[in-house]
Amino acid sequence: MNAPLSMPCNIKICEVTCDSFRIMWDMTPEDSARATHFFIDLSRKQNRDPNRFKHRDVPTKLVAKAVPLPMAVRGHWFLSPRTEYCVAVQTAVKQSDGDYLVSEWSQVVEFCTGDYAMEHLQQLLDKAKGSAGRLLKFSVFYRNQHPDYFDYVRRECGGLMRPALKDNSGSHGSPINGKLHGIFFSCNTEFDTGLPPKDSPYGPLRFQLPAGHLLNPNICLYFADFYCMYTAYHYVVLVLAPVGTEGDAFCRTRLPMLDLTSNPFLTNAGPQRQGDEPVFCHASDVILEVLFTEPVRLDQGAVEQISGHHQLMSLTTANAKKDPSCKVCNISVGR
Structure with a gap:
């Protein structure tokens, strides 16, 4: 009769990425010599009833031939980024x-x-480039909020809008989610007027400031995300970080950097002729969400009531989940 196999112990997980990991454990020399297969059972942490053998001879989710440890696990499951297993x-x-x-x-x-990882974001960037459309001129960045927000900024913050932690909207694997602080601005314009939209999903008051305050040669521009929320609209998230700041240091090793003067999303081409004003352009076929990583003073711009008669609440993106089935904005790694 065959001697029983000892229970694997001292399990170690290493080299974890957004969609793979390596696993190893301790076995006796006798078990190492005769083991022909490894059974691996993987489940999300929130599943409190993980899948286990009903009988000892029924294979689990993965049956792998015995190989030298550590063993790489990838491709057998569609692992999701930032997920506990x-x-x-x-x-x-x-x-x-x-x-x-x-x-x-x-x-x-x-x-x-x-x-x-950077290679995954580059895949996402390549997809976003295909959806950006032609570049349109714009002149201001703007931020819509409710009156209570601006009252708080004036009363409690001395007129200084302070960066807040990025929420978990968009791609689950974006490195800025829940880690980078910033202030979101918009710059999209209406086709017929070239001005910001009259309506907003975020509030009836609009703070706007000249584009050059945020988009200038002292700023680094980074690509952070491309996603949709079960709609035809696609969003591109960009980060503007002043050179040498903490935000710049965070993004430099995590996000693809874009050329400020030539990219498909957001540009400052500089003056066309001596004495001219710089030319600022934004992509026409995506909704840009621009995260500026430093505080901004209200006295750098102006707060005004928007002219629209209603708010488009269906376009809000706070903690919105990306559509995992969209073929336009998903890449070939975990969602």
């Missing part, structure tokens, strides 16, 4: 009758997948 393993010996002699399940180990 539980994993457990069994070792097994496939016997001549096709059945498996298996060990007891190991302890359950928890880990969390990572953000999109």
Whole structure:
């Protein structure tokens, strides 16, 4: 009769990315010599009833041939970025009758997948370029809010709009979600007027300031995300970070940098002739969300009532989830 296999112990997870990881554990020399297969059970942490063998000879979610450890796990599941998982393993010996002699399940180990790496963001950027459309001129950045927001800024912050932590809207793997502080601005204009829209989903008051205050040669421009929310509209998230600031240092190793004078989304082409004003342009076929990483004073611009008669609440994006089925804005890694 075959001796039982010992339970795998000291499970270790390493080299975790947004859609892969490597796993290793301790086995006795005898088990290492005779193990033919590894059974790996993976489930999201919120699933409190993880999938386990109903019987010892029924394979779990993944049956892998025994290989030297650590073993890479990728492609077997559509792992999601920034998601907590539980994993457990069994070792097994496939016997001549096709059945498996298996060990007891190991302890359950928890880990969390990572953000999109630069290569994944580059894939997302390439997709976004295909949707950007032609460039249109604009002259101001603007930010719509309710009166209470601006009252608070004046009363409690001395007229200084302070950066807030980016929420979890958009692609789950974007490195700025829940990690980078900034102030969101818009710059999209209406086709017929070349001016900001009359309506807003964010509030009836609009702060606007000249484009050159945020988009100038002392600013670094980064691509952060491309997503939609089950609609025909697509959003591009860009980060504007003054050179040498904490925001710039955060983005420099995590996000693709764009040429401020030549890119498909947001440009400052500089004056066409000596004495002319700079020319600012934005992409026409996507909605740009521009995150500025430093405080902005209200006295740098003006707060005015917008002229529209209603607010388009359906376009709000706070913590909105990306459509995982959209073929336009998804890439070939975990959602």
